[in-house]
Amino acid sequence: MNSAVPVHSVSVHIHGLTVRHRRTTALDAVDLAFGPGVHGLLGPNGAGKTSLIRVLATVAAPTSGRVELLGGDVSAPAHRTAVRRRLGYLPQDFGYYPGFTVREFVAYMAWLKEIPRADAPAAVERAVARVGLADRIDAKVRTLSGGMVRRVGIAQAIVNDPRLLLLDEPTAGLDPEQRVDFRALLRELGRDATVIVSTHLVEDVAAACTEVTLIAAGRVAYRGTPQTLAGLGAEAGAADFGDNPIERGYAVALRRQRSGAETTGWTVTR
């Protein structure tokens, strides 16, 4: 099998994805597709966002359903290996080696992703510079602040110039200035790659996302643009549910899902 991954395919196709953790159903027969752009994944605590991202990152297997990433089914080992070279993943709980320097840690991740040895040093420096840590590249990770460590996590996720980038609450712990810079980086990355970002911050969604997917109780409660979600929030009776239009739209979509009504944004099938 050819292990090359096509660059401009629909990046993510999920069919009937169910994930169970013992007796808890985290995702319930979900169908979704994602193409290039920045996709915000919103939802209450326990909605299933991390469960979805972990399956897309190929670190967890579905209980049932089919997952196609970058043009092939990831249940095929050869394709899964090819996808991992083109994948970037920042887990919610990001493990690192505190005794490594930033350069050593990101280089180690570059090696795991099989970046050619000759290309790795420049790729590491570029990734670290993109997260604003060039001046700390030779500092040990244990000497960095929590927000800086988070940025090291983002650097390792982007070091291989991923076609599919999965970020689980990347802005947690970043200061406001860093969040602004990070959103600009997201927009830049989303020009070519498919970027899926789980977040609780509606500001992230408003500033950086081209599309929003709202997950609730293991199901897709809403899909649309940040603008259409904000439009939902402009409805009569929604004023009490949040401080800004997107928060209000989020509340309306959740309420509708809980009452069993369909919420229509628009469906993405690029």
Ligand SMILES: Nc1ncnc2c1ncn2[C@@H]1O[C@H](COP(=O)(O)OP(=O)(O)OP(=O)(O)O)[C@@H](O)[C@H]1O
């Ligand atoms: N390892 C596990 N064992 C048992 N239950 C789990 C496990 N991981 C997740 N769950 C359950 O699955 C459901 C979905 O969890 P998940 O972490 O995917 O949600 P989330 O949307 O990412 O939540 P949060 O916003 O709090 O991070 C929850 O009910 C959670 O308690």
